[in-house]
Amino acid sequence: MAGEIGFIHTTHAAAPGGHYxxxxxxxxxxxxxxxxxxRADGSHSVDQPFxxxxxxxxxxxxxxxDAAxxxxxxxxxxxxxxxxxxxxPAFDRIYARYLGEHRPARAVVPVPALHHGYLIEVQALARDASHS
Incomplete structure (x- = not known):
């Protein structure tokens, strides 16, 4: 039986730039x-360091x-x-600072280019917090 899909949106993160x-x-x-x-306010950081x-x-x-x-x-x-x-190496250091001791499965994929000339994009899967 199919479950309901819940859509998550927060103004504390960048709004989607497309149909997603x-x-x-x-x-x-x-x-x-x-x-x-x-940035959450929609401003770009493409000119900033990695x-x-x-x-x-x-x-x-x-x-x-957090919104979810x-x-x-x-x-x-x-x-x-x-x-x-x-x-x-820089990403690994920053990532460790944000996640602390938690170590989810992860892949770092080098690509030739990202949208708008950015240097990084992050996607993720998370469990239901009520099952922790």
Missing amino acids: AQALSYQGVLYVSGQLPV EVQAAIALENLLAIL GRGPRDLVKVTVYVAGIEHW
């Missing part, structure tokens, strides 16, 4: 769309988790796209 939801919940799993480092862009993308992710009643410890899978593998 910030996140949706289905059968206890939260699916977070790819988060570029666009470290700043990574922090903004992760802050968007955490704001969406979840937190970083509910993350089960994170996929990160970086424009250039040279950014991997």
